[in-house]
Amino acid sequence: MSVNPTAPATRRTYGEIFDRGYLHYDGPRLGVPAAIWALARYSMARAIGIRRPWTAKIIPFLIYAAVLIPVALAIGIRAFVPAFNFLTYGEFFGAIFILEGIFVALIAPEMVSTDQHDKMLPLYFSRPIGRNAYVVAKLLGTGLLTLSVSLAPVAIMWIGNVLLAQDPALALREGLDDLGRIVVAGVLIAFYLGAIGLMISSFTGRKSVAVGVIVLGFVISESLSLALSEALRDQPDLERWMFVLSPARTIVSMVNGLFPLNDGDIDSFAVPFTQAAGVMVAVMAICSLVMFLRYQRHD
Amino acid sequence: MTSAALPPYPWSIETTGLLKRYGKVVALDSIDLTVPRGAIGLLGPNGAGKSTLLKILLGLTRPTGGSAKVLGQDVQHEGTALRARLGYMPEVDALPSNATAADFVAHMAEMSGLPRRAARQRANDVLYQVGLDEERYRLIRGFSTGMKQRVKLAQAIVHDPELVFLDEPTNGLDPMGRDDMLSLIERINRQLGINVVLSSHILDDVERVCDYVVMLDHGKVVAAQPLHVPEDLAADLHVRIDGEPAAFLAALEQQGLHAVQAGIEFGRDEFVIRRDGEQTADIVRDAAVSSGVPLRLLRPATRTLADLYIDSIEAEGAAPQPGRGRRRGAAA
Numbered sequence: 086m087s088v089n090p091t092a093p094a095t096r097r098t099y100g101e102i103f104d105r106g107y108l109h110y111d112g113p114r115l116g117v118p119a120a121i122w123a124l125a126r127y128s129m130a131r132a133i134g135i136r137r138p139w140t141a142k143i144i145p146f147l148i149y150a151a152v153l154i155p156v157a158l159a160i161g162i163r164a165f166v167p168a169f170n171f172l173t174y175g176e177f178f179g180a181i182f183i184l185e186g187i188f189v190a191l192i193a194p195e196m197v198s199t200d201q202h203d204k205m206l207p208l209y210f211s212r213p214i215g216r217n218a219y220v221v222a223k224l225l226g227t228g229l230l231t232l233s234v235s236l237a238p239v240a241i242m243w244i245g246n247v248l249l250a251q252d253p254a255l256a257l258r259e260g261l262d263d264l265g266r267i268v269v270a271g272v273l274i275a276f277y278l279g280a281i282g283l284m285i286s287s288f289t290g291r292k293s294v295a296v297g298v299i300v301l302g303f304v305i306s307e308s309l310s311l312a313l314s315e316a317l318r319d320q321p322d323l324e325r326w327m328f329v330l331s332p333a334r335t336i337v338s339m340v341n342g343l344f345p346l347n348d349g350d351i352d353s354f355a356v357p358f359t360q361a362a363g364v365m366v367a368v369m370a371i372c373s374l375v376m377f378l379r380y381q382r383h384d
Numbered sequence: 385m386t387s388a389a390l391p392p393y394p395w396s397i398e399t400t401g402l403l404k405r406y407g408k409v410v411a412l413d414s415i416d417l418t419v420p421r422g423a424i425g426l427l428g429p430n431g432a433g434k435s436t437l438l439k440i441l442l443g444l445t446r447p448t449g450g451s452a453k454v455l456g457q458d459v460q461h462e463g464t465a466l467r468a469r470l471g472y473m474p475e476v477d478a479l480p481s482n483a484t485a486a487d488f489v490a491h492m493a494e495m496s497g498l499p500r501r502a503a504r505q506r507a508n509d510v511l512y513q514v515g516l517d518e519e520r521y522r523l524i525r526g527f528s529t530g531m532k533q534r535v536k537l538a539q540a541i542v543h544d545p546e547l548v549f550l551d552e553p554t555n556g557l558d559p560m561g562r563d564d565m566l567s568l569i570e571r572i573n574r575q576l577g578i579n580v581v582l583s584s585h586i587l588d589d590v591e592r593v594c595d596y597v598v599m600l601d602h603g604k605v606v607a608a609q610p611l612h613v614p615e616d617l618a619a620d621l622h623v624r625i626d627g628e629p630a631a632f633l634a635a636l637e638q639q640g641l642h643a644v645q646a647g648i649e650f651g652r653d654e655f656v657i658r659r660d661g662e663q664t665a666d667i668v669r670d671a672a673v674s675s676g677v678p679l680r681l682l683r684p685a686t687r688t689l690a691d692l693y694i695d696s697i698e699a700e701g702a703a704p705q706p707g708r709g710r711r712r713g714a715a716a
Contacts, residue, residue: 107509107513107575108509109544109576109577110498110502110506110543110544112498112499113499113502114496114497114498114543115498115499116497117497119494120494120495120496120497123491123494123495123500124494124495127491127494131480131483136483136484136487137482137483138482138523141482199480203478203479203480203481204476204477204478205478205479205480207439207442207444207472207474208472208474208478208492208539209495210442210444211442211443211444211470211472212467212468212496213464213465213467213468213495213497214495215463215464215467382445382446384406384445384446
């Protein structure tokens, strides 16, 4: 029996050993924006325990559950009792900002304190990404991850409301205004809380310290703001600005400005949306600036 | 960020008047260096300025004065483009404890600009190259010191840099781990073609791996030269004889050669003879024959890196510290 040497080999020897050797990399090298996105993506995954032991996933996913249960309830009630509005968007934002604060207190230290603790900064800064890009990546990662609790649940609720309406197409058109306000509120809350949490966390390599300071900071700032408001009751012009001291009151003021109450019971000391949002943007800018300075070389 | 378009550059490191002060402490004292490509040893005792020099070359810290170039690019003004061509293995354990080696190394590849899929592929390949193929999906916190050093080395070369800075890579390793690490570094340079700057205070490490050495002491360059230069290091002949040396020494004197007794550690029958032309070894052999003494050893009296180190330090006027003996392999 002759063998045709030109015939293609149809069988390979099982168990062949290949020398893998070392190959130089001659593929594409992406720029700094790709590295920023890679760092943000990696940090987000680490912060909520993805590709980490299961114990690291417990608390983030408990918070996700706590945020999504009211949404499921609201959609379920809407499905069976369409006339009953169990939870408005404004009420939902007002109800979950504490959970958002806890979420940020958990993820922000994971984002930056861990890098300091593990002495990772020289490794990052010896790569093309550099110091400012590192800060941008961390702000982006924290903000985007916080959107998963500040925006995603309300957006799901909005989609549920549209789909469960008698005329979904009409509900979609009429609900676009609500969707816009939901996005604005969600984005503002996410990046506002994220910037504060990151700034605090950037000053320590100990996660527990950072978590404690963030939580205590939220509580103390709330108490301080209320106490000063009480003390300045005779000076309404000053008193109405005391919300600035408290992230909680700032968020509530912004949400109330964006989703005014329907019953006409408007708080006489209510802060306009633009002022509350302006304060949030200013705080974000200050926190970001502090972070950029924090990570500069001081030599 | 691609390095392929850049022309080859003969020097790995060039510094001009590089100065670094921390307050009143001078860490680097206006050093001028021109270092070729290859395996470079950065040698000096603790506090000599090695880590400071590495940090400046990597752009992690600013010099107080002077300038520095790596692979022809200015570290201050072309830092981003330059760092894409460099790798860095720090001295400290800069590793995330709760990540797997594969995840971490792939992440660091992405930090150097590699696309996600390529980064993961490269991470697997490089971990295989450093001997962590089986362990790459284990959490780093469960690794031994030697395995952690390998992960640090893997992340330093995962993006295929042209030059990799290794800061005390054998720290904390047992003798076998140290030997493995040095073998890996040799392989990185000689087989993979990656230029290496090895910062160490251990003479043996530098002597084994490097072909050029830069010695620092108190922030100054005390020597910067190739290792194993025949005309310098093999200038003398080392001779051992049996029996009475007087006749042998007299025979040498007749031929115009002067022998001096080698160090006490070599024994009283060993001599060092200054080489005087290509025929010196033949003359020594003939002198042994004519004087009737058995010649037991005749070889070039190579100077070790330890000798070079001590000579350089002494030339600078600094007395050698304890532990810097002329013994081969002594810690600097």
